[in-house]
Every structure is written in C-alpha cells, then in structure tokens.
Amino acid sequence: MTSERSIMVRMPGLLALAVALLWLVVGVGSARASFGFLPGAEGFEMSASDHAGAPETQAGSHPYAFTTSFALTSAEFNGRTGPSESLKDLRLDLPAGFTGNPTAATKCLPAQLTSFLEEQSDVPLACPSSSQVGMAKLNIPVFPFPLYTPVYNMATTPDQPAQLGFAILGVGIYVNLGVRTGGDYGLTATLPDTTAALPLLGSSLTLWGVPSDPSHDSQRCIFPELFTGVCEAPQGVGAEQSAPHPSNLPPKPFLSLPTACTGPLTAGVSADSWQQPGIFVSTSFAMPAVEGCGRVPFNPSLSVSPDSSVAGAPTGLSVELRFPQEEAPGGLAEANLKKAVVTLPAGMAVSPSAAGGLGACSEEQVALSDPGAASCPDSSKIGSVEIRTPVLESPLEGSVYLAQQGSNPFGSLLALYLVAEGSGVRIKLPGQISADPVTGQLTTTFDNSPRQPLSDLKLSFFGGPRAALVNPPACGTYTASAVLTPWSGTPPVAETSSFEVSQGCHSAQFAPSFTAGTANNQAGGFSPLSVTFSRGDADQGLGAVKLTTPPGLLGLLKSVALCGEPQASQGTCGQGSLIGHTTVGAGAGSSPFYLGGQVYLTGPYKGAPFGLSIVVPAIAGPFNLGTVVVRAAISVDPATTALTVTSDPLPTILQGIPLQLRTVNVTVDRPGFIFNPTDCEPLALTGTVTSTQDAQAQVSSHFQAANCGVLPFHPVFSVSSLAKTSRNGGAALDVKVSYPSGAQANIHSVAVTLPKQLPARLSTIQQACPEAVFNQNPASCDEGSNIGVGTAVTPILKNPLIGPAYLVSHGGAAFPDIDVVLQGEGITLVLTGHVNISKAGITSASFFAVPDAPIGSFELNLPEGPHSGLSAVGSLCASPLTMPTTITGQNGAVITQTTKIKVTGCTPVKKKHKAKKKHKKHKKAKKRK
Secondary structure, eight states, X not given: OOOHHHHHHHHHHHHHHHHHHHHHHHHXXXXXXXXXXXXXXXXXXXXXXXTTSOBOOBTTOOOSEEEEEEEBOXXXXXXXXXXXXXXXXXXXXXXXXXXXXXXXXXXXXXXXXXXOBOTTOSXXXXXXXXXXXXXXXXXXXXXSSOEEEEEXXXXXXXXXXXXXXXXXXXXXXXXXXXXXXXXXOOEEXXXXXXXXXXXXXXXXXXXXXXXXOGGGGGGOSSSOOTTTOOOOOOSSTTHHHHSOOOOOSOOOOOEEOOSOOOSOEEEEEEEEESSSTTOOEEEEEEEOOOBOGGGSOOOOEEEXXXXXXXXXXXXXXXXXXXXXXXXXXXXXXXXXXXXXXEXXXXXXXXXXXXXXXXXXXXXXXXXXXXXXXXXXXXXXXXXXXXXXXXXXXXXXXXXXXXXXXXXXXXXXXXXXXXXXXXXXXXXXXXXXEEEOTTTOOEEEEEOSOOSSOOSEEEEEEOOSTTOSEEOOSSOEEEEEEEEEEETTOOXXXXXXXXXXXXXXXXXXXXXXXXXXXXXXXXXXXXXXXXXXXXXXXXXXXXXXXXXXXXXXXXXXXXXXXXXXXXXXXXXXXXXXXXXXXXXXXXXXSSOOEEEEXXXXXXXXXXXXXXXXXXXXXXXXXXXXXXXXXXXXXXXXXXXXXXXXXXXOOOOOEETTEEOXXXXXXXXXXXXXXXXXXXXXXXXXXXXXXXXXXXXXXXXXXXXOOBOGGGSOOOXXXXXXXXXXXXXXXXXXXXXXXXXXXXXXXXXXXXXXXXXXXXXXXHHHHTTOEEHHHHHHOGGGSOGGGEEEEEEEEOTTSSSOEEEEEEEEEOTTOSSOEXXXXXXXXXXXXEEEEXXXXXXXXXXXXXXXXXXXXXXXXXXXXXXXXXXXXXXXXXXXXXXXXXXXXXXXXXXXXXXXXXXEEEEESOOXXXXXXXXXHHHHHHHHHXXXX
C-alpha cells in the first residue's frame, strides 16, 4: 500500500506532467507571436535593496537582497495567454564587479533538489536549509498566480565555479554561474536548455546578501507555500518540511556590490527559444551607480623573496600580493585591485642566461579576448601563478609566460602573460615590463585587473642556471616596492618588501683568463688565430681589451677589401672585408648564453691605419635587441710590426638588459690571411683587460712558432755606386735586397762594412737630426739630415712602403744612426741602422732589428748631392770595391759574403789599351808565318 509520504513525493512530478499536457493542448494550432522581452523594466530589471527594501548603493556593501526579473512576450492561444515561444537558453550578464561567494552556504546535491524524500527511508534527501540562498518566483500561465520555490547553492563539478538550482513542479532548473574570461571578468548566469514542457512567461530570482541571516528563516523550508513562498507549519504529513528552519551557519556575505564608482551598473540579458534555437534576443537594464567608494577599505601587502641569496647569481623569485577580505555582514568588501606596479630593487635584472631554449607566446596563442584555453608553448613558460579568492574553495593555478617581443598588447620588448584557471574560471592578464636603459632595473605593470575579490596573488619565477632573473651583484639589503591602485578610486597604496643577499660576498676582484694562439704553429705558415677573454661570476664586468701580438704574427692585408665608413660603424661591411668570427657568452651562472658574430677589417680608425668592426646580431632566444657593433683600432709598431688591437668599451647593457659578458672569443679564420712568424723563439700574446669599474688586469698567453729550421733563407744582396763623385756632391750608394718567390725565413739583421773608398761624410754627420725632433715628427728634421730614400715591397701590402732616410743623433752615441722612415697605406715603419766609424775611417752599419715581416725587395738609395751620407776617397773605378756582408735570418740562418759593389759610369780605358796591344801582337805573329 502506498504511503502518504510517497504520494507527496510523487505529486510534484505528476503535477508537472499535467501542466505540460495542458499547455500542449492549449497551444495546438495557435498562431506564433514574436519572441522576446517585454519593453523597458517590465521586460528586464535588477535591484539591490537593504533590510528596509530601499535601494542599496554603498560600494562594496552586502545588500540584504538582490533581485533579477525578466518577462517574455506573450501570445493568445485558444483564448489563453502564454509565451510566444518556449524559452530554451537564458544568459544574464551581471555588472562588472558584482560578486557572489558560494562558500557562504553549504552545497545541495542535484539528487536532493528533485527527490525530496526517499521511499522506505527516514533519511531526508532534500537540500539542507543551510544551502538555501534565495527564492525564485515563476510566472507559468496555467496558474493564476506566480509560483514560489527555494533557490539553493548547488554542488558543482570541477569545471564549474558555482551553480544555483531550484525545482518547480518536480522539474530541476539550474543556473550556471561563470566569469566572462577575456572581457570585463564580470559574472554571467546561464539557464541552459530550459525544459520546453515548462511554459515560462517570466521569472523573478531573489538572492539573499547574507543567506544565514535569521530574517530569511520564514522562507527557509523544504516546502514553502507554493503561491506565497512563505513557510508554514501545518499539522500532519509534511509539517516538518513546511516549517521554517534556521541556517545554523555563522553569518557570511553571499553578495557584494562593486567597489568601483564608475557609473550606472548595467546588466544585459539574452535568450533564444526552442522554436528558433541560436537566434538570441537581448535587452539591458541599468541600476543606480554605487557610491561611497571613499569608505571602501584597501589594505594590501607585498612580499618579495628570491630563492637564492648568492650575489650576482641567477635566481628564482616569489612576488606575492595579499588582500585581507572582510567577511562581516555589516562591513564592506575589500576594494578590488585595479593596477599593480611592482619595481624590483636596482641590481636585480634580466639574466641573459635565460635565453637558452627560451620561447615566447604570441598574442594569437594567448588569445586574451577569447574565453578558451591559451596555447602558449612550454618554452615560453618562466614561472607559475597562484590566485586565491574568497569566492572559490580552491586556488586558480597556472603559468607565467613570456610574451613575444613587440607582438604584445604594449608593443614592448618585455611583457608577461598570466594564465590561471580552476573551478571553471580562467584568468588571462597581460603585464608590461619596463627595464631602465641605464641600470636595467625592472618595473612590471598589470592594469585593469578583474573586478573580482582577490585574497592572494603569487607569482613564482623559476630558478636555476636558466632563471629569468639575476640577483644584485653585491651583498646587502635590497628593497622592492609596489604601487597598488584600487578600483574604488581612492589614492594608490605604496608597499615595500626587503630581502637579504648574503652569500658569495666577495670584495671587488678582476682576474680574467686569457688564451690565444694559432691553430697551426708552423713557422711562416698560414693559420687561424683565436683569442679568448673570460671572467668568472665573482669578477667585475669586462669593459675593454687591448691586445698586442708577437712580432711576425701578421695578416696578408692586400687580400682583403678594407671596409670603409659609415659601413664599418653601422655593421654593414661586405664579405670582401670579412676576416673572422666572434663568439660572445653573456649571463650569470653556469649556463651563459652564446651569440655568434662576424669580424671585418676596416680602414683607418681612431688614428690607427686599420681597424676592426665586430658585428654581433643580438638575437637571444625570442629577443632581438638589434645589432651590436664594437670597433677596435689596429696600430702597427714602427720598429717590430707587432700589432696592437685596442677595442672600444664593450657593451654592458642593451635596451635595459645587462649583458653580463662572461667570455669573448675572436677567431680570425679567413683562409690565407694570418701567418706565423719565422722566429721560433718563445714569444707571447699580451694584453690589458679593463673592467667596467676601471680595474686593469695584465694578461699573457705563450706563443711559439715551430720548425723554423726547415725554412729556406736565400736573400739576394746587391750594392752599386756611381763613378762620378765630387767634393761637394760626395758619393752615391744603392743597396738592394730581394727574395725569390716562395716561403722563406725573414731577415733578422744585416751588417755591412763599407770599403775605405766610401767613408762617411763628416759634414753631413754634423747635420744629424736630434732624437727629440725625430721622435716628435721626422718631417721636422733639418734638410741636411735627409741622406736618402728607402723602398720596401712586401707581399702583405698592395703598394710599396717608401720614405726618407735620416741621420739621427741619439744622446751620447758617438755616431748618428740611419733611420729609414717607410710609409704606405697608413703604415709607418722605421728601420734603424747603427753606424760606426773606426779609427781607420772605415764605416760600418748594422741593422740589428729588422721586423719579422716578408719582403719582396728592399732598396736603400743614398744619392750624391750636397747632403750625401758618403764621400769618396780617390777614384771608385781604380780598383774593385767590396762590402763584407752578414745577413741573419729570423730562424737563425746566417749568410756571410763579400758583396761586390758595382760601380757604374767608369771609363774602361785600360781595358781598351790592353786589347789594342794584344791585337798588334797577333798581327806580327801572323806575318812571321
């Protein structure tokens, strides 16, 4: 036998079936009217009220009640009024900033909503009274009066932030609550797929600001009176379910008005019908603006903490903003955060080491305006984000992504995307990062944050060798700051947070390492040259470099097209001037990021005959910081031809990103360009490295060529003079040295002794140029000291080196030296010959330090004239003239010879006389025969 309780359980379902059948009968054959909302407030209206029923307009307050109502157009069906079409979907967009807190009530299960009592059980399955959050009033045309039913806070699936539910006539109706991701992040309530069997003309939904308020107990029951919504206590069956019930929960606000006084609160509603699904009609309504924003509290705090306390080391970083949330029913909600500007302490900057393997997220991938999930690549993930809000039981969790350079909402070099989700809520926020172009100090700005309550926002940037950030370089206390602006319009709040850098505290040091050398050290052979400077994390930064090569380590200049200006400064030199490549390591820690570039040989730079244009495209991971051009001047030692390369200051920061240069390598690898000395004595590449704090370190790397002994040494030495001499004009002498083709050892020294017939001219010696004048500018020497011209042809240069030969007096030396000043293509070389005159008047000259450089030929011409360096004793044609000569190679080979001096212009008188006598003697002998 069916019990009375069972009949009560089944009656709502039977009643719903009866209503549906009645409606279908009434509607058959009727004409369809236009589907939509009634005009004005009659069609859609919202209101927030206080206990007295007056409008509630205090910003951040918790209204006593919030009511939303709508009414659809109707039509006559066989003499009865009903909705023109059956409602299918309804969407209500609440004003931005209006919030609800589902944790203010317990949860009702769907089975509890529609099954009020279970047969053969004394355990009630009805929604608990503590889960009721309001009342719904529905206008169903087959009833003469609206029907009332409780509204419950429903249990949700993991992908839903909140859900409301109510049952009418045994039919469960659910209201899904969500957040408008990608828009203003306001709340949206959706009634999906409303049953077509329920002919709904309109509805009014009233939510309670504080559901547990005892004043709502009169409506808090399982079965309120259907046409009044008031709980009664009838006798008999169902008395318990119809009696008022307390919530038994501590009072906690369920609703909060916006904390921004920005004008009327506008909401919109849209709907479609089962007859025309997907075709939505809409309308809107504006509530009075909230006011009193000055009373809304805003008390944020800031916490910044690196995960490493080592000075100058890569570090992760935690940045946390906290906002106390007032939950007192009579209080005001904490103002929503609108804008956060967080500035890290100076010295904490972007680490170039992070660029290794780093990617970026494009605007298309993050899709800020799309409610769907972001598709940023994992390589662009640089941290995690956790957002706690009082309206959700679980935090929103997600990632911090690096935004694509330029292609972000700010068009900036640096930007972030925060993407967090949970409980069906997804947040996407862009943040702009500005880096001070001089110091690299970072400031991050998030603006127009969602107008939703926020308890805690925590950003955790990854640590490790590839961390995005680096600690300040010195130990001490560092302070981060934040300027936080609320939506309430009250003044921004400034907060600070300090932390200690206490490890790796070292005094300023600078001990860079240096290695250099050629890949193949065969004497005279071509080989790439590599030079590397490096520093440790504890060292001061690399500032500039000055490098001097050993004598004889040179380049075949005539094989390179020198890059001119402005191409050299702009980094646009052609391939014809390319001589090598560079690799630069930047960033702190054990994993610096390496960049490659090219090295070009240029024309004159900063007074030197040659220069370098070192061009590095600063493309690091997803960043393109442009092209870095570092210039260097190349000077040539006039005595040894050793090269000195002096760089301009190395870059330390680009667009606000400190480079933290760790290593610089330059490899000159143009084929057939760099060649080794022909001297196999131990030598060195030396240099001076200057730090960014002007400390200097002297560096040296051993260098030694090999197998010098296998090099041939066959210079050809010849000397000539003119027979014509005079007291006023003196005598002439022309000395030539030439080399056959092919690799040979270069000349190290030449010593010659002139015949007694060619002594030094004392009157010219007396006109020798003082050393000080010569050193300042040889061209300033008196004309009388210029005794000749030197010409050197070298396979290194396209053109010969030519210049005057001067007699130069050096301090207390007994005799002046011969200094030959050779110039060409911007190069100046000075060959110095030490002169000695014996007591017997014999003149000798020794060139002891000839540069280790290849020559095709060298000629020293000492002409006759009023300033000739030599005079003549007697006739130069009287007897053969010779010059004892010793030529020593750079490889130690020695050639000793007696060089014949060819005298041109002699009259061969004696030779003709002998020939004539010989002819007469021959004729006499012929006659005797």
